[in-house]
Amino acid sequence: MTDTxxxxxxxxxxxxxxxxxxxxxxxxxxxxxxxxxxxxxxLDLPFAFDLLDAEGVAAVAGDEPPRALADGLHRAWxxxxxxxxxxxxxxxxxxxxxxxxIWDAEPRIAEDPVRRVRELWLD
Numbered sequence: 001m002t003d004t005x006x007x008x009x010x011x012x013x014x015x016x017x018x019x020x021x022x023x024x025x026x027x028x029x030x031x032x033x034x035x036x037x038x039x040x041x042x043l044d045l046p047f048a049f050d051l052l053d054a055e056g057v058a059a060v061a062g063d064e065p066p067r068a069l070a071d072g073l074h075r076a077w078x079x080x081x082x083x084x085x086x087x088x089x090x091x092x093x094x095x096x097x098x099x100x101x102i103w104d105a106e107p108r109i110a111e112d113p114v115r116r117v118r119e120l121w122l123d
Contacts, residue, residue, distance in 0.1 A: 006041060007114055008121035015122070018095050025086055026093040027101040028113065031069055034062040044103065050074040066105055073103055 010026070017024040029044035035058070046057045047070040057065070076086040091099040091109060098112035112118075 002041060003117050003121060007117045011114065011118050012122055014093050014098075015095065015118075018093050018098075023084065024093040025080070025090055025101065026098070027090075027103055029073075030102055030104045031066070033060055033065075035060055044073065046070070047073045047103070048077045069103065069105065069107070072107055076101075 014024050014026045029047075030039050031043070031047075032039050033043060043060060046052055046054060046061060047065070050070055051057060052061065052065050052067065052070050076090055080086040086101075089109075090101045091097075093099055098115075100110050100113050102108050102110050102113065
């Protein structure tokens with residue numbers, strides 16, 4: 001369901017933008033909530049908006065969500081909004097490499113980590 005509603009359409013947009021040399025960045029939020037035992041759609045929002053202390057967040061993200069993850073994701077989103085670029089540690093998504101920022105306890109860059117989704121739904 002997640003692939004159909006979110007990943008495949010987002011991949012299609014990212015691939016189309018990158019094919020036309022439009023500045024594009026792609027990410028996956030993979031940090032698993034200890035409260036629910038999985039990563040899920042919209043779990044990234046309290047991190048991106050730096051709202052870890054907001055009402056209801058502990059119910060979905062646990063009592064001690066990683067502050068460093070929130071700081072990094074929030075900083076990247078603010079940089080993107082203000083400068084149209086999330087920063088040097090997040091390379092652009094291109095047709096050649098499909099660099100993807102993986103937001104997890106230890107954020108990293110992966111090359112085309114959702115290739116199987118693309119092959120199944122888009123190719």
